[in-house]
Amino acid sequence: MIIKVLTLFPEMFQGPLNVSIIKNAQEKGLLDIEYINIRDFTDSKHKKVDDYPYGGGAGMVMTPQPIFDCYESTIKTLHSSSKPRTIYCSPKGKTFHQEMAIEMAKEKELVFICGHYEGVDQRVIDELITDEISIGDFVLTGGELPVAVIIDTIARLIPGVLGQQESFQEESFYSGLLEYPHYTRPQNFRGLTVPSVLFSGNHKEIEKWRRKKSLEITLHRRPDLIEKAELTEEDKKNINAFKNHC
Numbered sequence: 652m653i654i655k656v657l658t659l660f661p662e663m664f665q666g667p668l669n670v671s672i673i674k675n676a677q678e679k680g681l682l683d684i685e686y687i688n689i690r691d692f693t694d695s696k697h698k699k700v701d702d703y704p705y706g707g708g709a710g711m712v713m714t715p716q717p718i719f720d721c722y723e724s725t726i727k728t729l730h731s732s733s734k735p736r737t738i739y740c741s742p743k744g745k746t747f748h749q750e751m752a753i754e755m756a757k758e759k760e761l762v763f764i765c766g767h768y769e770g771v772d773q774r775v776i777d778e779l780i781t782d783e784i785s786i787g788d789f790v791l792t793g794g795e796l797p798v799a800v801i802i803d804t805i806a807r808l809i810p811g812v813l814g815q816q817e818s819f820q821e822e823s824f825y826s827g828l829l830e831y832p833h834y835t836r837p838q839n840f841r842g843l844t845v846p847s848v849l850f851s852g853n854h855k856e857i858e859k860w861r862r863k864k865s866l867e868i869t870l871h872r873r874p875d876l877i878e879k880a881e882l883t884e885e886d887k888k889n890i891n892a893f894k895n896h897c
């Protein structure tokens with residue numbers, strides 16, 4: 652997958668997307684992320700990329716010219732003839748969730764445009780953006796962190812990025828439910844022990860315990876997810892048992 656990130660602050664990405672799994676994915680050639688600095692495309696002699704908002708008000712708005720020129724130069728380097736999926740993050744966007752990541756992970760190319768200050772001129776959104784996305788109901792200083800979050804979520808779904816030991820298939824099996832608790836060595840840490848079923852070697856029992864914990868945690872923390880999940884008869888019995896207990 653080829654990802655192009657148009658931003659005023661490429662350095663913001665050097666941390667999160669240059670370590671561990673995402674770094675390995677790039678080294679393995681499964682993912683190619685390029686950061687393009689919008690400021691390199693301004694035609695203002697003072698390198699301006701923002702200006703005062705028409706109609707007055709606080710803050711500055713990113714001007715359209717550098718972004719349009721940066722975008723047009725960037726998409727020339729892409730292979731697909733059709734306009735690439737172009738994502739802009741803002742609190743106004745459609746709330747991001749795993750299904751959107753799964754769908755985006757199928758794309759060959761993605762372009763992200765990072766807003767800053769009070770945002771970008773609306774003509775950028777109207778003409779260039781295909782998806783305006785929000786990662787939650789809160790305001791950040793810029794679109795860079797949400798873009799890093801979205802890239803991370805998508806990258807781990809690209810085949811080969813996660814080693815077999817971190818299979819996300821398991822998550823998809825639990826799709827819609829919250830994950831069961833994880834334990835590792837030592838079995839007794841400062842007197843805190845690990846549930847004994849996990850040592851039974853009885854994989855059927857372990858699976859049942861994990862599924863039951865998932866249902867319990869989901870019922871307590873996100874009952875809204877229970878409605879949407881695919882439940883077996885056993886699941887329904889367990890849920891009723893939990894409900895009767897609390």
Ligand SMILES: NC[C@H]1CCC[C@@H](CNc2ccc(C(N)=O)cn2)C1
Pocket residue numbers: 740741742766767768769770771784785786787788789790791792793794797
């Ligand atoms: N008017 C403020 C707003 C204008 C446009 C640029 C954003 C950058 N900040 C962001 C971006 C996204 C999110 C989110 N929830 O996904 C939060 N914050 C700030």
